[in-house]
Amino acid sequence: MANDTRQELLDASELLMKFHGYHGFSYANIAERVGIKKASIHHHFAAKCDLAAESVRRYRGQIREILDQICEEESEPQDRLRRFADIFLGAYRGEGSMCLCAALTADWESLPEGVRDEVQSYWDESRAWLGDALFPNRSSANEPRITSTANAIISVLEGALLCARVDSSDQALKDAANAAALLLKQDG
Amino acid sequence: MANDTRQELLDASELLMKFHGYHGFSYANIAERVGIKKASIHHHFAAKCDLAAESVRRYRGQIREILDQICEEESEPQDRLRRFADIFLGAYRGEGSMCLCAALTADWESLPEGVRDEVQSYWDESRAWLGDALFPNRSSANEPRITSTANAIISVLEGALLCARVDSSDQALKDAANAAALLLKQDG
DNA sequence: ATATGCCGACCAACTAGTAGGTTTGCCTCT
DNA sequence: AGAGGCAAACCTACTAGTTGGTCGGCATAT
Numbered sequence: 114m115a116n117d118t119r120q121e122l123l124d125a126s127e128l129l130m131k132f133h134g135y136h137g138f139s140y141a142n143i144a145e146r147v148g149i150k151k152a153s154i155h156h157h158f159a160a161k162c163d164l165a166a167e168s169v170r171r172y173r174g175q176i177r178e179i180l181d182q183i184c185e186e187e188s189e190p191q192d193r194l195r196r197f198a199d200i201f202l203g204a205y206r207g208e209g210s211m212c213l214c215a216a217l218t219a220d221w222e223s224l225p226e227g228v229r230d231e232v233q234s235y236w237d238e239s240r241a242w243l244g245d246a247l248f249p250n251r252s253s254a255n256e257p258r259i260t261s262t263a264n265a266i267i268s269v270l271e272g273a274l275l276c277a278r279v280d281s282s283d284q285a286l287k288d289a290a291n292a293a294a295l296l297l298k299q300d301g
Numbered sequence: 302m303a304n305d306t307r308q309e310l311l312d313a314s315e316l317l318m319k320f321h322g323y324h325g326f327s328y329a330n331i332a333e334r335v336g337i338k339k340a341s342i343h344h345h346f347a348a349k350c351d352l353a354a355e356s357v358r359r360y361r362g363q364i365r366e367i368l369d370q371i372c373e374e375e376s377e378p379q380d381r382l383r384r385f386a387d388i389f390l391g392a393y394r395g396e397g398s399m400c401l402c403a404a405l406t407a408d409w410e411s412l413p414e415g416v417r418d419e420v421q422s423y424w425d426e427s428r429a430w431l432g433d434a435l436f437p438n439r440s441s442a443n444e445p446r447i448t449s450t451a452n453a454i455i456s457v458l459e460g461a462l463l464c465a466r467v468d469s470s471d472q473a474l475k476d477a478a479n480a481a482a483l484l485l486k487q488d489g
Numbered sequence: 490a491t492a493t494g495c496c497g498a499c500c501a502a503c504t505a506g507t508a509g510g511t512t513t514g515c516c517t518c519t
Numbered sequence: 520a521g522a523g524g525c526a527a528a529c530c531t532a533c534t535a536g537t538t539g540g541t542c543g544g545c546a547t548a549t
Binding site (some may be wrong): 233 | 320321322323324325382399401404405406407408409410411420422424446449450452453455456457458459460461463464466467468471472475479480483484487
Binding site for chain 4 (some may be wrong): 139140141151152155159161254
């Protein structure tokens with residue numbers, strides 16, 4: 114299968130970046146995991162930053178799909194928010210990992226430009242979605258409030274993934290989900 | 302001055318870790334900044350992990366001092382929380398940096414043990430302080446609620462530092478501070 | 490016969506860390 | 520006051536290993 118190795122390379126780099134950040138993995142690590150030689154990676158991705166950027170791009174696409182699905186299946190803002198929080202809870206429970214883009218944002222200043230652009234897009238898209246999905250009747254009048262609430266909601270959830278990692282517990286994520294619900298209720 | 306170089310080394314490693322994480326800086330980087338040779342760093346800190354751990358220890362001490370001072374100067378929970386949030390706002394406005402320990406938590410899995418222990422202590426201490434300082438009349442009955450609120454408050458502020466970095470704006474931090482105040486009000 | 494996927498061998502640059510020698514300044518004994 | 524000792528602070532020069540990346544060649548499948 115032509116696309117198989119490529120996907121495996123993306124899988125490996127995504128996982129390693131989630132746990133160790135951009136500087137915390139090497140072509141050697143990935144090669145070992147996927148079972149090909151280091152040099153062969155360059156056949157699929159010319160440079161490390163290309164592999165990383167493509168990983169983020171794919172990740173972003175997966176998240177976007179989930180967000181679309183949530184909007185299709187749920188019409189109530191509080192239900193949509195609950196499902197949004199479940200993404201974070203699922204990330205922790207599944208791999209015990211952080212959000213890929215939060216992990217990379219921590220290395221922001223030393224991120225290659227292409228990777229940084231992808232990470233930036235993740236944050237922009239996520240907050241835009243929160244504004245659209247949670248505030249059906251948004252208007253220019255309450256726009257600043259909506260932006261602020263979206264900021265706070267994503268902040269508390271992304272921050273909780275840091276907490277959870279330190280605690281080896283999903284408690285902080287549950288607390289963040291409840292806090293996010295409260296913030297929406299206050300403003301919704 | 303004997304202690305001077307040592308402090309400069311700690312300054313440099315703290316700053317670099319805030320921006321690039323644990324793997325994103327080297328002895329060569331630090332040496333250049335401080336103006337001594339790479340090998341001379343080993344005279345002060347045997348290994349990179351010792352330098353990093355000591356940086357976190359010092360950082361932790363500085364934060365602890367500020368927290369003590371807040372408790373002395375403010376008696377009202379909401380004022381204390383405002384001052385707590387100001388620490389995060391100050392970190393962004395000053396250096397444009399993240400919380401040192403949040404930056405390191407992103408690299409959690411690949412952190413040397415000594416460093417990880419220090420970072421863990423930061424989180425534990427911060428949340429313990431929030432519980433004590435914001436809930437003067439805590440009891441075993443409302444303990445879980447207090448823990449959850451403390452978790453949510455620190456999550457939203459730490460998460461907002463990630464947002465702020467991406468946005469090159471302190472808006473997310475202001476939003477997080479307001480959200481934190483709201484969470485306290487709800488539970489206080 | 491040509492493109493795809495992969496590999497072994499290599500590279501320059503970088504990594505943390507070591508060995509051994511020189512300078513500096515302070516303490517103590519005369 | 521001056522000499523001797525000593526240790527901290529720093530240096531140059533090195534090690535062994537890793538980093539991302541290159542290149543030529545060898546299969547296989549079309």
